[in-house]
Amino acid sequence: MVKVFRRGGIFRTNETLYYKIILLLMPARVLKVHPADNVIVALRNLAAGEKIEFENTLYELPYAVGAKHKFVTEDRQPGDPITMYGVLVGKATQPIRRGEPITTFNLKHDADTYGLDKKQPYSWQPPNTLAWEGRTFMGYHRADGSVGTRNYWLVVPLVFCENRNVLILKDAFERELGYAQPETYRVQVHELLSLYKAGEMDIAKKMQPFVDESQNQTLNSARHQANRPFKNVDGIKFLTHEMGCGGTRQDSGYLCSLLAGFINNPNVAGATVLSLGCQHLQTDMISAEIKRQNPKFDKPLLLFEQQAGTEYALMSEAVKQTFLGLVDINKLERQPAPLSALTVGLKCGGSDGFSGISANPALGQLSDILVTLGGKTVLAEFPELNGVEQELINRTDDTDKAQKFITLMGDYSAQAEAVGSGFDMNPSPGNIKDGLITDAIKSAGAAKKGGTAPVADVLDYAEPATTPGLNLLCTPGNDVEATTGMAGSGTNVILFTTGLGTPTGNPVCPVVKVSTNTVLKNRMPDVIDFDSGPIIDGEQSIEQNANAMLEYIIKLASGEVITQAERLGQDDFIPWKRGVSL
Template sequence: MKNNLVISPSDNVAVALSNINKGEVLSIQGKQISLVEDIPVKHKFTLHALSKGDEVTMYGVPVGKATTSIKEGALITTENLKHSAAPYKFRNFNYQYEKPSIEGLSEKTFLGYHRNDGQVGTANHWIFIPMVFCQNRNLKVLKEAFEAELGFKKENPYRLKLRSLVHGGNDASYEEEKLSQKVFKNIDGIKFLTHEGGCGGTKDDAQGLVNLLAGYIKNPNVAGATVMSLGCQHAQISMLEEALRERFKTDKPVLYFEQQQFTTENDMLSKAIKDTYKALEEVNKIERQPAPLSKLSIGLECGGSDGFSGITANPLMGVVSDKINALGGRSILSEFPELCGVEQDLIDRCPNEEVANKFIRIMESYNNQAEKVGSGFDMNPSPGNVRDGLITDAIKSAGAATKGGRSPVADVIDYGEYATKQGLNLLCTPGNDVESTTGLAGFGSNIILFSTGLGTPTGNVVCPVIKISSNSMLPAKMKDIIDFDAGRLISEQASQEELSEELIDLIIEVASGRHQTCASKLGQDDFIPWKRGVSL
């Protein structure tokens, strides 16, 4: 197996595909390079000597500047490299793009839930939403009741293990709790979106939360919603009604209950149960029907990234994204802090100056906010990222952006706007895994592809999340969280085309409800709204 990779011909560093020892002589681009240090797997080493202030390039773009002189064949570290990114601006660039082959894909379908607005869901959920954190306890009470009686309650193996210890470690001293059978065959889940917002913050915070909740109701994976409110909070029911009427147009059933309009809590919850059950009987009549792959809206996310993410899992997702877009579908690339350094490439792919300038405006406003509190996009890499070779934000970004493939940018959407354009959409979210996946599901995704090199259990409350590993060690190490091994591009030298077809087949199985993702099996119903403060 090859032990190094130069990603772009113009790069002046290479990536170690395995541990390489000091003194080894490598033949790279017709040149013999003797390593002056041990190079750990996933880390980078120089292809020629660098002076202080010289740019380091990867993926054909600047990713940092040398803070000291660096010998040829030396390891790139946080001690000798600092973040640096290329300047960017709108220019009338004639972007040329050759669509990928989609032979055989146009005939493929998935079984989904067709909505009146033309969207197709990969799941059929009913959601409970609190307008304010004061209703979280009421949602907890309702969650226990609905999940137990409608057959959605998952067995808790740790409760049984604890019960065994209580009884002296004798497994025969108790019986497992019998779970009820599923009542509604065409409803995939009753989901509860608890949060800590709705009051006490700014009016912008309240409106941002309302927009997100409206987006979840509009999401094609949602059949309808029960909304619980206190009555006096900033995030009013009337604001949600307006959002659903004006910005997130939908005719789905939405039930509203405001506690300050009821004499007792029991009265409100009893009515909520009765009315919701009646609504569930109706949405249960919706059945899965065939839909073309053009009805897929794929969210593109990465988290717990490593030095292989940008050369295996992310580019593979980019190929799948390009193919879905070529079929007439949609992909949504999020995490704006992880686009720092590749702005010019994305600007050049925008359809016009208006869309390009919107991207520039959002990026600069976001970064300025971060810098005002002593942060900035350059502080995005986590300790785990750095430990595995992602030394600067620009290195991380250059690899992260490959999730979006090479399709032209169809639209740029800010947090709080719903994706409607066919093709590649850029959605402003933070890099935080759960805040970002929460935004992807809230603003148009019906399935999410999520790459990881270090491992993360992140899921989503209404959207299936397919976890894709960047290396082949991770699925063996954390086998209960990984759905697909993209590390085979290196470990088995599998072709990108072969694996992209395999991944699309998995997407079809998940979208059709025939295969459950690891995150879904674990009940990883993550949901964290972004308050639009400084979160990278």
């Protein structure tokens, strides 16, 4: 066990044969993530000519280094490796002077090769979970033994032809049953229209200032529950998509598995399924897939086919039967459940140079705690595991599962390269601007969400997570395609770290937005749920931040609080069609 003392707390991390994070934060301005690294991270903006003393070595910076960016500890020549997080993250493309920052102009992506022939023994020291033993959350117990953190009714179309009908049902049910979003912006448009009709020449000056109530979480939580006849139904969720027919049969098959996974998700109590009738994805296919995934399936499932009659007959019967289904699931009540009943997704998006230093390691610590307690965690985004594959292979005891991971990664990478979009093209302009210069840097930081526990299982997209422990799930890095896949695999909470800010949510699974820095939390309080910025500021250790986050999750899972994405009605759903998506 390594203990590094710093103002505000002690950082504790597990030592492994392949990876250990040692946060040497002695000067508050910089840090070095791993002793083998030849780059140092700037925690604050550093000016050109500034002198930085670190580990008894003095660095004079020839150029300014922005916060979240890195400068090299030694001269580099073209072809020389750059190492961060203890792994290869790129190679110099031109000379880089000692103290000079790495950029897209002097560094290109590179990563170590991987394979079963390089597999090394792995040992793991679980964290101390004594403080969490016996802790529970209040959840909805399902007949198959799973536990939901929410109690939703789901309405899904088997084909895009039914999207219009789904949206009609959405408007009818949400407005009448108190689940519709507040009409804040409609009121604003109405006021502007009134001024326009009154002949006002300068509408902007006559307009009353808009009042922002979004930061008042208590007030909005109360409004979230007000005027609802079904007090034990957290919502009715309506999905739309552009699939089900006209594409490949393979695409329809993947959609079938995904929708079955959503219906099987422990946060879903029942479902209404709309079918046109002639599409690739048939009602008997979805019924069979639901049972294949979960032989103990015992939820109300309502199937309707439009080509059997008129639109009015279809919709009227769907309204009636869905309403009766809501009456039925409203009888369910929250009951205590162990923390081992949690299946937590681990995701990052809008990442920055602090993601792999604060929020992602905090998620990793939390993941290790839940795994030790017998729970399940799901680490996705295979394009963002580029460069750390060998570590994950080492952590996978089962050789067949390790080979499955290698095959999924290899096939995905080859498919991307075949169309000229390799994993090296993954970092977005926002990522690069905020310090993630290569995909290997981004990936090495992203992988920290998975902690240090052994890999229990490897899953293809929307494959159910049934094995306690850390699960690797093949998804794109694309925020919504990834969170959609996680929910399809059965997560009942998703933790989503972000350094730049993103409103992403999910229809059936609460998505907790975790900021990597407090500046973001203060700038976008209506999007961020939890702040890991105190780690960067030296006010909390990774362990302390993870413990506080787990306390928040227990409240969230118990329905005591809702996420900002839930408050905003951010129900994002995009199935991955298995094409190239980074």
